Amino acid sequence: MGCINVDSLPVDQRIKDILKNRGIQRLNPPQSEAVEKGLLEDKPLLIVSPTASGKTLMAELGMVSHLLNKGGKAVYVTPLRALTNEKYATFKDWEQLGLKVAMTSGDYDTDDYWLKDYDIIVATYEKLDSLWRHNSSWLKEVDYFVLDEFHYMNDTERGPVVESVAVRAKRRGIVLALSATIGNYDKVAKWLKADVVATNWRPVPLKEGVLYTSNKKKDFIVLYKDGSSKKVYGECPIVAYTLDTVSRDGQVLVFRSSRKYAESTAVKISQYMSLVKLDNKKLHEVAQKVKEVEDAGSNEKESLYNLILKGVAYHHAGLSKGLRDIIEGAFRERIIKVIVATPTLAAGVNLPARAVVIGDIHRFNRKVIGFTEYIPVMEYKQMSGRAGRPGFDEYGESVVIVRSKSEVEKITQKYLNSDVEPLESKLGSESAFYSFILSIISSEQGVTEKTLSSYVQDTLLPKELAKKYYKQAISWLMSNDFIGQKDDYLVLTRFGRRISDLYLNPFTAVTIKDALLKSEKGCEIAYFHLLAYTPDGPLVSVSKAEEDVILDELDCELFIEEPYDEFELSNYLSSLKVAFIMRDWIEEVDEDTILGRYGIGSGDLRAITDTMDWLTYSGYHVASVLGLEEHEKILEKLHLRVKDGVKEELIPLIRVSGIGRVRARLLYSHSIKTPEEILMNPEKVKQLLGPKLGEKIVREAARAIT
Template sequence: MMCINVDSLPINEKIKDILKKRGIQKLNPPQTEAVQKGLLDDKPLLIVSPTASGKTLMAELGMVSHLINKGGKAVYATPLRALTNEKYVTFKDWEQLGLKVAMTSGDYDTDDYWLKDYDIIVATYEKLDSLWRHNSPWIKEVDYFVLDEFHYMNDPERGPVVESVAVRAKRKGTILALSATIGNYKQIAEWLKADVVATNWRPVPLKEGVLYAGNKKKDFVVMYKDGTSRKVYGECPIVAFTLDVISKDGQVLVFRSSRKYAEATAVKISQFMNFVKLNDKKLHEVAESIKEVEDGGSNEKEALYNLILKGVAYHHAGLSKGLRDIIENAFRDRIIKVIVATPTLAAGVNLPARAVVIGDIHRFNRKVIGFTEYIPVMEYKQMSGRAGRPGFDEYGESVVVVRTKSEVDKVMQRYLNSDVEPLESKLGSESAFYSFILSIISSEEDVTERTLTEYIQDTLLPKELAKKYFKQALNWLLDNEFIAQEGEYLTLTKFGRRISDLYLNTFTAVTIKDVLTRNGKGCELAYFHMLAYTPDGPLVSITKAEEDVLLDELDCELFIEEPYDEYELSNYLSSLKVAFIMRDWIEEVDEDTILGRYGIGSGDLRAIVDTMDWLTYSGFHVASVLGLEEHKEVLEKLHMRVKDGVKEELIPLVKVPGIGRVRARLLYSHGIKTPEEIIMNPEKVKQLLGPKLGEKIVREAARAIT
C-alpha cells in the first residue's frame, strides 16, 4: 500500500505542523488505510493492528478533524488510569490549535461540571459510564468516542462496562474502536456499524519462538515460527536468553505468572549481570531515587535498590505507583536493562523492549482453588506484542519458555499459529446485567420497557439470554426498590438514584442495605468486613497459616456470619483480612508493620485503602438515604479516617493539603491540633516540618479554613 505524505492530507495546516514537529512526514500503512476509509470524514471505524502501529495517532487525527469540522466534544476512553494519564500528556499538543484537553478518572460521585469548557476529554470506561449516569449537561455535547484497548470487552470484570459504553456511544455519535487483538473483528465491526481496518503490519517485525532445553547441559534452543532456530547458553533458559539479548545492547521484558516468580526471577538474573556493560552512574541515580519514594515500603525499596544497581527490576501491582513510575521511566531511558513483570504490565503502559520472554503459559484460577489453566491467546498476543522498539530495533523477538522439546509443537499450535479468542458479551451475569439496566434508566429520559428492549438488542448478548434476563432484572430491581413503575414509565427511586450515582454494584448495595437495616451499631471491624465482603470489596490472598489466626484474633462480633461453603469462606476470610488491615491503618500502625504483618505490598495497601475509602463513603450515603442515623454517623467518621489512616483526633489536621498521617501526628504531639492552630503558630510549624514545607502548610491551612 502507498503511504500518504502528511503534506497531501486534506487537513488544517496547523495539524500538519504539529505532526511534523513530532517527526512524522508520512502516515504508515494502517494509518493510510484508515484515512482512505474515512477517518478524517467522521466515519465509524474499528481498527485492529499490532502494538506500536500508530493507533493513537489515528485517534488524534479522527478527534481533531471532527472537532475542527463539526464542533462538539470528543471522549477518549481507556481501561486503565495509567493509560489515561499517558494519553492526556500526548494530546496536550493539540492545545496549540485552541482545543482544550482534560482528563478525569475515579471519584464516581460527581458530574464533573468543570469539563463543560473542554474539547478532548480522556477518561476511563467506568468514569465515562458514571458521567452518563449523572446526566451532566455537557455530556450531551460529546459526539465522538474513541474506545481504546477494545479487547477489554472480553475481560470478565471490565468487559460489561466496555460493552455498555460501546452500546451508548454508537447511539450518540461516531465511534473509533482500537485494539491490537480481536479475532472476530468482522462480527464486532458489524455490531458497531463500523468499517474495518485490520492489519498485521508492525513498524518492527516480530520473530516469535519457543525456548526449550537442548541435548547438552547449559544449551537452550530457540525454535522460531518460521522454522529457523538458534542456541543460547547459560544456567537456565530465561537467564540464558536474557543475557544473550542484553549482550547485543537490547532490553528484555520477562513475564511471570505470579509476583513471587517475578521477584525470584529478577534476583536470579541480577546474579549474572556482572558480565554485562552497564551505566553504573545512572543506575546509581535511579537506585537512590527509589530510596526517596514516600509511598513505598522499606523492604520493597531495599530489594529494588540492590536489583537496580545491577540493571534489573521487578514490576507488579504490589508495588506503589511511585516505585513503578521510576522503574518504567528508567527502562524507557534504557538505563534498566531487564524488567521481570506480571502480565498486567502488558495491558498497561507503553513499554516496548527488544525481546519478550513469556515464562509461564499456565496460571492459577483464583475461583477454583488449586486449579491452573492455560492463559488466553489474547494475553499471549498482548505480551509478545511488546517486543521491538521502533527506532531502535530491526526486529523484535518473543519466546515462550517450555520444559521439553515435546511441548514445542503444542505451544506453537496453541499460541504462535492461532487466532485470538472472539470477543463475546460479558453482560450475561445477573450483576452485570442489572447494573446495565439501572444505568440506562438513570441516564435516559422517559424510559419504558420498550426503551430498555432497544438498548438490550444493541448489546452483543445472545437474544434468548437477553430476553430471559430482562424480566428477571426488572422484577429484581423493583422488588429491591431501585426503581419504580409509574404507568408505562420506569424511574429511579431515591435509593436507586443514590446507588447509580455512587456507581455501586447493585448486589453491593443490597448487601449494605440488608446488613445495616438488620443490625444495630457495630464495631469498626464489623463495618469494614461487611464492605469488603461485597462484590465491590478488595480481594487479598489468604495463606493456610492466616486462616486460624484471623478467626482467633477476632475480638468483636461481625455483622455477617461465617459461611459453610468453601468458596464463600475464602471470600469471608479475605474480607476479614482486609478489615484487620483497615483497622490497623486507621489506628496509625506504621505502614511497614502493616505490610510485613499481612504479607502485602505498598501498592496493595494503597489499592485497598482507595477501595475502602470509596466503600465507606458509599456506605455512609446508603445509611443516609435509608435514614439509619446510627450507622450513618459511624460510617462518616470511618470514611474521614480511612483516606489518610488516622485516629479520630487527627481528622481536622489531615484536611489540610500536604498533611498526611505522619505529619499530622507530629504536629498533634506538639500541641498543634487544628488548622487554626497551624495559622496561629507558624514558627513552630516551620521548626517541626522545616522552613519551606512549614511555610507551605501554613498557607494551605489558611486556605482550608476560608
C-alpha cells in the same frame, strides 16, 4: 496500499505542522488505510492493528479533524488510569490549535461540571459510565468517542462496563474503536456499525519462537516460527536467553505468572548481570531515586535498590506507583536492561523491549482450587506484542519457555499460529446485567420498557439470553427498591438514584442495606468486613496460618455470618483480613509493619485503602438514605479516617490539603490540633515542617476554614 504523505492530507495546515514537529512525514500503512476509509470524514471505524502501529495517532487525527470541522466534544476512553495519564500528556500538543484537553478518573460521585470548558476529555470506561449516570449537561455535546484497548470487553471484570459504554456511544455519536487483538473483528465491526481497518503491519517485525532444553543440560534452543533456530547457553532458559539479548545491547521484558515468580526470577537474572556491560553511574542514580520514594515500604525499596544496581527490576501491582514510575522511566531511557513482570504490564503503559520472554503458559484458576489452565491467546499476543523498539531494533523477538521439545509443536500451533479468541459479551451474569440496566435507566432519566429493551438488544448478548436477563433484572430491581414505575416510564427510586450516583454494584448495595437494617451498631472490624465482603470489595489471599490468626484475634460480632460454602468462606476470610489491615491503618500502625504483618506490597495497601475509602463513603450514604443515623455517623467517621490512616483526633488536621498521617501526628504532638491552631501558630508550623512547606500549610489551613 501506499503510505500517505502528511502534506497531502486534507486537513488544517496546523495539524500537519504538529505532525512534522513530532518527526512524522508520512503515515504508515494502517494509518493510511484508516484515512482512505474515512477517518477524516467522521466514518465510524474499528481499527485492529499490532502494538506500536500508530493507533493513537489515528485517534488524534479523527478527533481533531472532527472538532475543527464540526465542533462538539470528543472523549478518549481507556481501561486504565495509567493509560489515561499517558494519553493526556500526548494530546496536550493539540492545545496549540486552541483545543482544550482535560483528564478525569476516579471520584465517581460527581458530574465534573468543570469539563464543560474542554474539547478533548480523556477518561476511563468506569468514569465515563459514571458521568453519564450523573447527567451532566456538557455530555450532550460529546459526539465523538474513541474506545481504546477495546479487547478489554473480553475481560470478566472490566468487560461489562466497556460494552455498556460502547452501546451508548454508538447511539450518541461517532465511534472509533482501537485494539491490537480482536479475532472476530468483522462481527464486532458490524455490531458497532463501523468499517474495519485490520492489519498485521508492525513498525518493527516480530520474530516469534519457542525455547526448550536440548539434550545437553546447559544448552537451550529457540525454534522460531519461520523455521530458523539458535542456541543460547546458561544455567536456566530464562537467564540464558535474557543474557544473550542484553549482551547484544538489547532490553528484555520477562513475564511470569505470579509476583513471587517475578521477584525470584529478577534476583536470579541479577546474579549474572556482571557478565554484561552496564552504565553503573546511571543505575546508581536510579537506585538512589528508589530509596527516596515516599509511598513505598522499606523492604521493597531495599530489594529493588540492590537489583537496579545490576540493571534489573521486577514490576507488579504490589509495588507503589512511585516505584513503578521510576522503573518504567529508567527502562524507557534504556538504563534498566531487564524487567521481570506479571502479565498486567502487557496490558498497561507502552513499554517496548528488544525481546519478550513468556515464562509461563499456565496460570492458576482461583475459582478451581489446585487447577491450572492455559493462558488465552489474546494474553500471549498482548505480551509478545511488546517486542521490538521502534527506532532501536531491526526486529523484535518473543519466546515462550516450554519444559521439553515434545511441547514445542503444540505450543507453536496454540499461540504462534492461531488467531485470538473471539470478542464476546460479558454481560451474561446477574451482577453485570443488573448494573447495566440500572446505568441505562439512570443516564436516560426515565425510559419506557420498549426503549430500555432496545438498549438490551443493542448489546452483544445472544438475543434469547438478553430477553431472559431483561425480565429478571426489572423484577429484581423493583423488588429491591432500585426502580419504580411512573406512568409508562421506569424511574429510579431515591435509594436507586443514590446507588447509581455512587457507582455501586446493586448487589453491593443490597448486601450493605440488608446488614445495616437488621443490625445494631457494630465495631470497626464489623463495618470494614461488611464493606470488603461485598462484590465491590478488595480481594486478598489468606494463608492457612493467617486464617487461624485472624479468627483467633476476632473480638467482636460481625454483620455477616460465617458461611459453610468453601468459596464464600474464602471471600469471608479475605474480607476479614482486609478489615484487620484497615483497622491497623486507621490506628496509625507504621506502614512497614502493616506490609510485613499481612504479607502485602505498598501498591496493594494503596489499592485496598482507595477501595475502602470509596466503600466507607458509599456505606455512610447508604445509611443516610435509609435514615439509619447511628450507622451513618460511624461510617462517616471511618471514611474520614481511611484515606490518610489516622485516629479520630487527627480528623480536623487532615482536612487541610498537604497534611497526611505523619504531618498530622507531628503537629498534634506539638499541641497544634486544628486548622485554626495552625493559623494561630504559623512560626511554630514552619519550624516543625520547614519554611516552605510550613508556609504552604498555613495558606491551606486558611482555605480549609473558609
